Amino acid sequence: MRRLLDTHPRLTWLPVLALLLVVWLIPLPGAAHATTHELALDATQYEYAPGRVHVNQGDRVVITLTASDVVHGFYLDGYGLEQRVEPGVSEQITFTADKAGKFRYRCSVSCGPLHPFMIGELVVASNTPYWRAIGTALVAVGGMLAYLWLTGKNKSFQEVISDARKEGPA
Numbered sequence: 001m002r003r004l005l006d007t008h009p010r011l012t013w014l015p016v017l018a019l020l021l022v023v024w025l026i027p028l029p030g031a032a033h034a035t036t037h038e039l040a041l042d043a044t045q046y047e048y049a050p051g052r053v054h055v056n057q058g059d060r061v062v063i064t065l066t067a068s069d070v071v072h073g074f075y076l077d078g079y080g081l082e083q084r085v086e087p088g089v090s091e092q093i094t095f096t097a098d099k100a101g102k103f104r105y106r107c108s109v110s111c112g113p114l115h116p117f118m119i120g121e122l123v124v125a126s127n128t129p130y131w132r133a134i135g136t137a138l139v140a141v142g143g144m145l146a147y148l149w150l151t152g153k154n155k156s157f158q159e160v161i162s163d164a165r166k167e168g169p170a
């Protein structure tokens, strides 16, 4: 290792880079920020209340689903969750919002003429520290690749010079 560092002194910053990666990647799961998000969701002809729900990626979501007029359903796009709910009988839906983005939830039980328009939206905010860590890692890897590319270029340049000297003056 020492001999390698003597011949390639700039390699010394590679351990620093490795340390940087470790520091950034350890808190990666983002579980420290995850909370349990409990909410009541009421289904009625032809809407949900609330019509839009905001949670953070990684949150455990506990929905207490009720129907206040006729039988309704709840189907969450992207997560494939489905639950039927009858008036007067609340249902609980529990899941982890591990996918970031906007997902529609819609009624899955035909409940009347405007049933197809009974749609709500779940907004899962992406985990910023997670993406910042990924971004830093990509930048670091990009920097390392750039360094290796430059090193390789210098080496071949030196080889070119050395070859030129071997050939000597014409």
Ligand SMILES: [Cu+2]
Binding pocket: 043, 044, 045, 046, 071, 072, 073, 107, 108, 109, 110, 111, 115, 118
């Ligand atoms: Cu419905």
